[in-house]
Amino acid sequence: MFKEKASTKFVFFYLVIVYVFAFMFWWSYLLYSKIEQHYSDAVNYRGLQYEVFSGGERIDFFHTDEFQELDKQFKRQKLMILAEGSVFFLILIFGVFKVRQSILKEVAIARQQKNFLLSITHELKSPLSSIKLMNETIKKRSLAKEKQDELLQNALNEVDRLEGLVENILIAAKIENDQYGFNKEKLNLSELCKQLMQNYLQRKEIQLSYDIEENIYIEGDKICLNSIVSNLLDNALKYAAHSPVHLQLHTDKQNVILSVSDNGIGVADEEKEKIFDKFYRVGNEETRAAKGTGLGLYIVKQLVQFHKAKISVEDQLPHGAKFVISFAL
Numbered sequence: 001m002f003k004e005k006a007s008t009k010f011v012f013f014y015l016v017i018v019y020v021f022a023f024m025f026w027w028s029y030l031l032y033s034k035i036e037q038h039y040s041d042a043v044n045y046r047g048l049q050y051e052v053f054s055g056g057e058r059i060d061f062f063h064t065d066e067f068q069e070l071d072k073q074f075k076r077q078k079l080m081i082l083a084e085g086s087v088f089f090l091i092l093i094f095g096v097f098k099v100r101q102s103i104l105k106e107v108a109i110a111r112q113q114k115n116f117l118l119s120i121t122h123e124l125k126s127p128l129s130s131i132k133l134m135n136e137t138i139k140k141r142s143l144a145k146e147k148q149d150e151l152l153q154n155a156l157n158e159v160d161r162l163e164g165l166v167e168n169i170l171i172a173a174k175i176e177n178d179q180y181g182f183n184k185e186k187l188n189l190s191e192l193c194k195q196l197m198q199n200y201l202q203r204k205e206i207q208l209s210y211d212i213e214e215n216i217y218i219e220g221d222k223i224c225l226n227s228i229v230s231n232l233l234d235n236a237l238k239y240a241a242h243s244p245v246h247l248q249l250h251t252d253k254q255n256v257i258l259s260v261s262d263n264g265i266g267v268a269d270e271e272k273e274k275i276f277d278k279f280y281r282v283g284n285e286e287t288r289a290a291k292g293t294g295l296g297l298y299i300v301k302q303l304v305q306f307h308k309a310k311i312s313v314e315d316q317l318p319h320g321a322k323f324v325i326s327f328a329l
């Protein structure tokens with residue numbers, strides 16, 4: 001349905017372009033023939049007049065100043081059509097290129113927004129359904145304490161996921177409207193990372209390791225930095241399920257370097273820039289196994305830029321992705 005709409009838009013666009021070009025060539029051709037006709041009429045008419053007025057004595061009109069002037073005028077007009085036509089043609093080509101670019105952009109944004117709506121519906125619905133189901137099970141059946149605790153823990157994990165999702169949507173909306181209140185202070189990034197790792201490590205099913213240099217201080221916003229690291233860890237755990245994830249924090253001469261690496265599917269070279277765009281997700285919503293909204297890395301990049309830092313994604317060998325943030329010291 002969506003593809004149909006986009007291709008209809010393009011068919012219409014190309015039809016208009018073909019019409020405009022055909023129209024332009026047709027009018028240039030008409031103008032040229034008119035000028036040529038005018039020139040040959042003038043040459044014929046003045047040529048005849050010369051024969052009459054010269055009283056029998058033969059004067060070759062083609063060697064007169066008047067013919068030279070007519071000829072010059074004709075050449076000037078030909079050149080004018082050619083030059084103005086070419087300029088118009090170039091402007092038109094440039095315009096077509098720009099309009100095509102903006103249609104493509106609009107189509108991509110519309111597709112991403114459609115994907116976002118699809119995914120957000122799923123992302124909100126599925127944890128709510130499972131929380132409901134778990135609560136109903138606890139209420140209806142008299143379960144052993146252990147089983148009850150397990151279900152409650154699962155329900156809490158789902159609530160955490162929902163909370164993270166809503167948090168991301170709110171941050172993205174605030175960034176978009178320039179309403180995000182950043183609060184920079186001198187903070188111990190090593191402690192912040194360690195604290196976060198402890199929270200993650202409570203989840204038994206994941207393989208997480210870290211290597212954190214002690215007492216690295218930076219000027220930053222605590223909430224933002226938590227969000228940056230959590231988004232990167234969540235992604236690594238999501239896209240590299242059942243394989244180890246590693247967080248490293250260290251300094252070199254000029255930078256503080258924070259990296260999160262995994263041994264998952266990795267990011268193809270042509271996607272390395274795009275994954276930081278808003279709503280962008282690799283592949284198609286229908287074919288994608290891991291669910292998400294395409295907001296995580298967009299938020300991470302915006303927050304990283306607020307810290308005047310840089311983020312990039314590299315290949316992790318033999319396979320996987322490594323997200324590297326470098327803060328200038």
Ligand code: ADP
Pocket residue numbers: 235236239240262264265266267275276280281282283291292293294295296297298320321
């Ligand atoms: P989401 O995870 O909600 O789709 P993100 O903005 O966090 O949105 O990520 C954008 C895309 O980047 C993801 O859809 C995924 O395809 C890709 N991606 C992010 N992190 C990783 C990773 N660690 N390994 C492989 N692909 C990743």
